[in-house]
Amino acid sequence: MHTEGNEVHVSEEEASGGSKEGVVRWVLVIGLILVVGAFAVIVMMGSAANTDPNEANVNVSAKVAEQEDARAEATSSDTDSIVTTSTSPAGTAEERGEAGGVPTVEN
Known part of the structure; x- marks a missing residue:
């Protein structure tokens, strides 16, 4: 620290109150290397445990088929909806027992 006139000049190390050694950078680099290594080990262990690559797909295919x-089976034996072969879902007036409907005029 030195003074030039009324100005006080301080170095970066004195202003921050500590030294600048770049420790954070090394912690981040080492942590990243450890995470990548752990992920690689997990992937390799999973690959070693699964010897048949189609085994998981076979199980899914079997479940879909079931x-x-x-x-x-459920739709062929029982239905929860009304099923009719009529083209008019409500039927005609005569089928419902109502008089009227569309009058027919004979020529």
Whole structure:
């Protein structure tokens, strides 16, 4: 620290109250290396445990097939909705027992 006239000049180290050694940079670099290494080990252990790459897909395919079979079985034997072969869902006036409807005029 030195004074030039009325101005006080302080070095960076004195102003920050500590030394600048770049420790944070090294902590970040080492931490990143450790995380990448741990991730690589986890991936390798998972790959070593799964010897058949299609095994997981077979299980999913089997579950989908079971669901489709169950759905087909449920829809063929029982239905929760009204099923009709009529083109008019409400039926005609005569079918409902009502008089009227569209009058027919004979020529």
